[in-house]
Amino acid sequence: MNAQASMSDFILQVEHLSMKFGGLVAIGDLSFQAKRGEITALIGPNGAGKTTVFNCITGFYKPTEGMITLNKRDGSTFLLERLPNHEIPARANVARTFQNIRLFSGMTLLENLLVAQHNKLMKASGYTFLGLFGFPSYRQASAESIELARHWLEKADLVDRADDPAGDLPYGAQRRLEIARAMCTGPELLCLDEPAAGLNPKESAALNELLMGIKGTGTSILLIEHDMSVVMQISDHVVVLEYGRKISDGNPASVRTDPRVIAAYLGVDDEEVQEVLTEVGDEDVIEQLDTGPDAAHGPGNSASMMAGPVSDSVEHANEGERVTVSKGASKAAQVDARANSTKSKPAPKSSTAKPRGGRK
Amino acid sequence: MAATVSSGRDAVATPIQRAFREAFYAGAISLGLFVLFIGLRTDQNITNELILVQRWLLLAIVVIAVTVGRFLYVAYAVPAMERSKAEKAATPAVVAEPGFIKQNFNRIGLVILLLYPIAMVLLFGFQGSLKWVDNFGIQILIYVMLAWGLNIVVGLAGLLDLGYVAFYAVGAYAYALLGTHFGLSFWILLPAAGCMAAFWGVMLGFPVLRLRGDYLAIVTLAFGEIIRLVLINWREVTNGSAGISGIPKVSFFGLISFNVSDPNYIAKVLHIAQSGAYYKIFLYYLALGLCLLTAFVTIRLRRLPVGRAWEALREDEIACRSLGINTTTTKLTAFATGAMFGGFAGSFFAARQGFVSPESFVFLESAIILAIVVLGGMGSLGGIAVAALVMIGGTEILRELDFLKAVFGPDFTPELYRMLLFGMAMVIVMLWKPRGFVGSREPTAFLKERRAVSASFTKEGHG
Numbered sequence: 124m125n126a127q128a129s130m131s132d133f134i135l136q137v138e139h140l141s142m143k144f145g146g147l148v149a150i151g152d153l154s155f156q157a158k159r160g161e162i163t164a165l166i167g168p169n170g171a172g173k174t175t176v177f178n179c180i181t182g183f184y185k186p187t188e189g190m191i192t193l194n195k196r197d198g199s200t201f202l203l204e205r206l207p208n209h210e211i212p213a214r215a216n217v218a219r220t221f222q223n224i225r226l227f228s229g230m231t232l233l234e235n236l237l238v239a240q241h242n243k244l245m246k247a248s249g250y251t252f253l254g255l256f257g258f259p260s261y262r263q264a265s266a267e268s269i270e271l272a273r274h275w276l277e278k279a280d281l282v283d284r285a286d287d288p289a290g291d292l293p294y295g296a297q298r299r300l301e302i303a304r305a306m307c308t309g310p311e312l313l314c315l316d317e318p319a320a321g322l323n324p325k326e327s328a329a330l331n332e333l334l335m336g337i338k339g340t341g342t343s344i345l346l347i348e349h350d351m352s353v354v355m356q357i358s359d360h361v362v363v364l365e366y367g368r369k370i371s372d373g374n375p376a377s378v379r380t381d382p383r384v385i386a387a388y389l390g391v392d393d394e395e396v397q398e399v400l401t402e403v404g405d406e407d408v409i410e411q412l413d414t415g416p417d418a419a420h421g422p423g424n425s426a427s428m429m430a431g432p433v434s435d436s437v438e439h440a441n442e443g444e445r446v447t448v449s450k451g452a453s454k455a456a457q458v459d460a461r462a463n464s465t466k467s468k469p470a471p472k473s474s475t476a477k478p479r480g481g482r483k
Numbered sequence: 484m485a486a487t488v489s490s491g492r493d494a495v496a497t498p499i500q501r502a503f504r505e506a507f508y509a510g511a512i513s514l515g516l517f518v519l520f521i522g523l524r525t526d527q528n529i530t531n532e533l534i535l536v537q538r539w540l541l542l543a544i545v546v547i548a549v550t551v552g553r554f555l556y557v558a559y560a561v562p563a564m565e566r567s568k569a570e571k572a573a574t575p576a577v578v579a580e581p582g583f584i585k586q587n588f589n590r591i592g593l594v595i596l597l598l599y600p601i602a603m604v605l606l607f608g609f610q611g612s613l614k615w616v617d618n619f620g621i622q623i624l625i626y627v628m629l630a631w632g633l634n635i636v637v638g639l640a641g642l643l644d645l646g647y648v649a650f651y652a653v654g655a656y657a658y659a660l661l662g663t664h665f666g667l668s669f670w671i672l673l674p675a676a677g678c679m680a681a682f683w684g685v686m687l688g689f690p691v692l693r694l695r696g697d698y699l700a701i702v703t704l705a706f707g708e709i710i711r712l713v714l715i716n717w718r719e720v721t722n723g724s725a726g727i728s729g730i731p732k733v734s735f736f737g738l739i740s741f742n743v744s745d746p747n748y749i750a751k752v753l754h755i756a757q758s759g760a761y762y763k764i765f766l767y768y769l770a771l772g773l774c775l776l777t778a779f780v781t782i783r784l785r786r787l788p789v790g791r792a793w794e795a796l797r798e799d800e801i802a803c804r805s806l807g808i809n810t811t812t813t814k815l816t817a818f819a820t821g822a823m824f825g826g827f828a829g830s831f832f833a834a835r836q837g838f839v840s841p842e843s844f845v846f847l848e849s850a851i852i853l854a855i856v857v858l859g860g861m862g863s864l865g866g867i868a869v870a871a872l873v874m875i876g877g878t879e880i881l882r883e884l885d886f887l888k889a890v891f892g893p894d895f896t897p898e899l900y901r902m903l904l905f906g907m908a909m910v911i912v913m914l915w916k917p918r919g920f921v922g923s924r925e926p927t928a929f930l931k932e933r934r935a936v937s938a939s940f941t942k943e944g945h946g
Contacts, residue, residue, distance in 0.1 A: 181805060182804075183801075183804075183805075208804045209803075209804045209807050209808060209809045209810065210807070211807075212805060212806055212807030213807030213809075218805070218806070219805050221801075221802070221805070225799050225801060225802035225805070226798075226799070226802070227794070227795045227798035227799055227802065228798060228799075228940050228941075228942065229794075229797075229798055229924060229936055229940045229941030229942055230791075230794060230795065230798060230926070230936070231926045231928075231929070231934075231936065233926075233928055233929065233930050234791060234794075234926055234927060234928055237788075237791055237927075237928055238788075238791050238792065238795040238803070238806060238808070239806045240788075241788050241791070241792055241795075241806060241807065241808045242807050242808075244787075244788035245788045245789070248787050248788055248789075251784070251787055251788075251789045251816075254783075254787040254788075255780070255783055255784070255787065257783075261787075265928075269928065269930070273930060276930075282930070285929075285930040285931065286926065286929045286930055286931055286932055286933070286934050287934070288936040288937065288940040288941075289940075290939075290940035291940060304806070305805075305806075308806055308807055
């Protein structure tokens with residue numbers, strides 16, 4: 124990795140980020156960087172904790188541990204985990220979209236984009252007082268904001284429907300509108316949570332074009348995506364999560380061939396798992412998982428933040444928040460286990476395994 | 484077929500046959516229901532004994548009315564409605580140009596409101612117009628102003644406030660206390676009362692910021708009750724339930740007074756005959772002015788970023804935060820602005836009555852104001868004004884319906900049925916127009932053309 128790159132090359136630095144919900148570890152010790160002007164994709168299977176990372180970055184969650192640094196173009200630096208929720212878009216210029224689209228459905232497209240320019244217009248309207256009496260400075264700012272909105276409506280190919288309610292738009296157009304709305308806040312970092320979800324190939328291509336256009340304006344993009352065609356085509360850098368941990372990090376080509384990523388996405392054949400388990404011995408596999416980083420807080424078998432089934436999947440030991448992983452939950456860990464087991468095969472088993480207190 | 488109560492098995496029967504059968508059933512059900520309600524009545528005789536009065540004739544009239552009504556409805560009204568519906572479906576929908584009244588609704592309404600007292604004086608004379616200007620005109624305008632103020636909190640920001648009457652009370656008591664003790668003029672106390680009410684709006688806003696929906700409604704309800712109970716129990720200041728009387732009258736900016744004893748009494752200044760109607764007419768125009776101020780500020784605020792933020796907050800609070808909107812201050816400004824207009828209305832109310840007591844600020848008032856906002860269509864000023872006219876004017880006019888005594892007997896008092904009719908009217912309006920009289924929303928900005936947003940897209944807000 125670009126360890127030599129200076130700090131300001133990175134727009135976003137996530138260091139040792141952990142997010143725990145009670146006993147559940149949604150993100151465990153995650154570190155990655157996003158370079159300025161690039162599209163960084165955050166991928167991983169369902170429940171890997173991608174959206175939790177987003178919620179930490181945009182202030183909807185306060186992370187349990189770790190540091191999120193944002194370096195703005197003008198040299199100022201913000202520690203996002205310390206900023207209140209609404210100041211992250213306002214001061215640190217981080218904008219986001221949501222996995223389940225959150226538009227102001229009863230307001231027109233134009234109004235949606237004007238709401239996004241709230242802070243700028245608030246200042247121009249003298250915190251309402253000047254605007255109430257119709258001062259020309261506010262009128263000018265208002266006209267400018269409509270021009271900016273028109274610009275982004277054109278980019279998103281929605282200008283014909285500017286005066287329709289946002290709730291009336293088809294799904295794909297709503298996704299584009301949400302991105303346009305986020306862009307109207309004038310962000311330096313744009314966080315997109317599954318922008319291509321539910322889009323048909325044509326809409327997906329239009330989205331790619333929009334995102335490349337945004338990248339061209341110098342805005343860095345952090346992207347959560349399932350659609351591999353989008354990820355591979357447009358992203359410059361890919362971070363892969365599984366069970367709240369980073370399993371791979373690099374350019375799209377290298378990530379694509381990483382066996383751990385393949386295993387995480389496609390899964391290891393059941394037969395292979397069987398093979399591995401019999402080779403190493405069942406308990407050893409669990410041992411391997413436990414000797415990974417931060418063994419005391421191993422990932423749960425579901426990283427979903429939804430409360431219901433989580434408590435079932437998490438075993439609470441007496442000392443508090445120790446979490447166990449169900450056998451073979453992490454596919455990437457199985458790949459590691461297999462790699463280790465093949466390495467250790469010629470040697471006697473005891474040489475790699477931890478001393479077991481003479482039980483065997 | 485679906486419009487009738489009976490099931491599909493009689494789909495083959497002709498309307499007349501079915502009508503006979505349903506009329507019979509309806510008659511039987513009404514007989515069963517009303518035999519005890521109407522047929523028998525308990526009463527006291529001259530020796531204070533409880534006796535049973537039998538009213539079979541009245542029962543027969545009611546049952547026959549129900550039977551005939553059901554017959555006519557099923558036999559003629561339902562087929563006619565279905566026919567007209569089919570005709571309407573057959574003819575292609577023509578985009579009707581909105582009529583003259585609809586296009587110039589605001590202008591016509593304003594002209595009527597401006598000419599209303601003059602018309603009343605011409606029709607009934609100065610003394611006769613008092614009732615129409617005061618009981619109808621001013622009363623309705625106060626509720627219009629209150630409802631427009633609450634509309635900012637409930638209709639725009641989507642925060643359900645059941646304790647709005649508290650701000651009305653704060654405004655009224657602010658004027659009553661400061662006016663009687665310090666002799667300050669209405670024109671100084673009006674903004675002061677607004678500011679105090681706004682201050683209490685913020686006071687209420689702080690603790691309820693994290694609450695949403697039902698919880699918010701309950702806390703605001705409690706707040707309204709707290710204010711009322713303080714007014715009742717803080718006797719040294721508020722004079723308890725006895726209230727404050729002798730509140731000074733409003734003057735025309737100190738130039739013209741409405742006190743007969745003053746040297747600048749209106750009749751002396753203008754050399755006209757003495758009459759109490761001048762003051763009422765003046766108050767009417769004052770109320771109208773305050774209403775127009777409320778409307779003007781609301782319309783302006785909606786086009787300002789703060790107004791858009793209120794509406795965005797109603798639509799989606801999380802999205803608001805993701806766009807850098809400080810939801811705390813946005814909610815507080817909504818509470819404060821709404822409360823301020825409540826305070827204006829309150830001080831006007833105190834000036835008009837000349838007397839305030841905690842009885843004027845019970846929960847029912849909050850409920851009526853909220854009902855007006857909901858019936859009018861949340862967020863729509865025109866709809867709310869119409870709703871206030873229908874609800875307040877309607878209940879007031881019940882006092883005038885003396886001819887009903889001829890129908891129902893001399894001991895029938897229509898006023899007592901006010902709340903019943905109020906409730907019935909609300910149910911009917913909600914069935915007929917679930918989003919209020921004006922369900923659509925006027926956008927605050929447009930690129931090419933201003934098109935109303937259908938109510939099916941707007942949200943009511945969650946807190």
